Amino acid sequence: MTPATSTTLRQIPAGVWALGFVSMLMDISSEMIHSLLPLFMVGALGASAFTVGLVEGLAESTALIVKVFSGALSDYLGRRKGLAVAGYALGALSKPLFALAPTMGFVLGARLLDRVGKGIRGAPRDALLADMTSPANRGAAFGLRQSLDTVGAFLGPLLAVGLMLLWANDFRAVFWVAVVPGLLAVMVLLWGVHEPERPLAEKRVNPIRRENLRRLGAPYLWVVGLGAVFTLARFSEAFLVLRAQQGGIPVALVPLVMVAMNLVYAGAAYPFGKLSDGMSHKALLAWGLVVLIAADLVLATSAHWTTLLAGVALWGVHMGMTQGLLATMVADTAPADLRGTAFGFFNLVSGVSLLVASAVAGWLWDQWGASATFYAGAGFAAVALLGLLRKSST
Helix, strand or coil, X not given: CCCCCCCCHHHCCXXXXXXXXXXXXXXXXXXXXXXXXXXXXXXHCCCCHHHHHHHHHHHHHHHHHHHHHHHHHHXXXXXXXXHHHHHHHHHHHHHHHHHHCCCHHHHHHHHHHHHHHHXXXXXXXXXXXXXXXXXXXXXXXXXXXHHHHHXXXXXXXXXXXXXXXXXXXXXXXXXXXXXXXXXXXXXXXXXXXXXXXXXXXXXXCCCCCHHHHHHHHHHHHHHHHHHHHHHHHXXXXXXXXXXXXXXXXXXXXXXXXXXXXXXXXXXXXXXXXXXXXXXXXXXHHHHHHHHHXXXXXXXXXXXXXXXXXXXXXXXXXXXXXXXXXXXHHHHHHCCHHHHHHHHHHHXXXXXXXXXXXXXXXXXHHHHHCHHHHHHHHHHHHHHHHHHHHHHHHC
């Protein structure tokens, strides 16, 4: 890496800010539901921890798998905004289904529909952001979008806590309110984001044909493998919510755990994204894994609220250090006309890893308790760190 010119917030394109606010609004909507959903599944519908892990793993991996198709389609069409709008609209329209859900099967269906929407919008949105930026400010731009996204991820649980206290733990009423910010996100995207003009190719070709996929190259494939290992080491955040419940925190206040984690995440994402524009990506990823190991070890030792807050704060620092950076690395190593496909395939591989990680985490939780789940996460992260250090030394 060569030193990059420091990017200020004013130098980041307006479209990146708009995409950030779209992400923020949708995350408010989603996290109002997701911060309560594990408790709703276990308490109201009688699900086991393994079932929670399986539902979360299936849902999140579905979103990541769908991204490969939407990303490739955005490359083929040469346009990205329309797919992003469709994905955000589907996500918004899925929210009422959670309020109506009478069984776990219904919850699973709603969760999958919501995540299909996320999958449709994810790769085209990230590719659109990359199209709006240059390599000199791309890390800062991805960090800013991730930071605004995460502001929504802590405002959502905060709203959920207030409404649960106001309405005496009425899960379904809170789920209905979550519909509103989801619809607002679609409106901001429709009127606030303008797709940049792209050079017209002489002939549109299928981006997933063999000769095009070969253009992605070894540096990109290394980033894909790295992202998969990171996902194995970091299972669904639903287990943070269940860990908080073990500590005796009242049900209405449990979402504050996600507020704390996302508050730290939001504060860390932009500074570390900006830092990544001028330092070794591998070094920053390595430190991110060190922080994840520390978070898992802290969470494994105790469910007391002070220990829990320390663990989720470290988890938030890890997310801020690594998530925007991995997206930047995908954008930097992929050809501009294949960025949608590149983000999609990256997320396909990460989706399979997430399904495996969440199912294993839930099984360990049911068989040997919460500590075993977090110790296993620390072990996966340590293996990933050793692999990264070995790669860096060669």
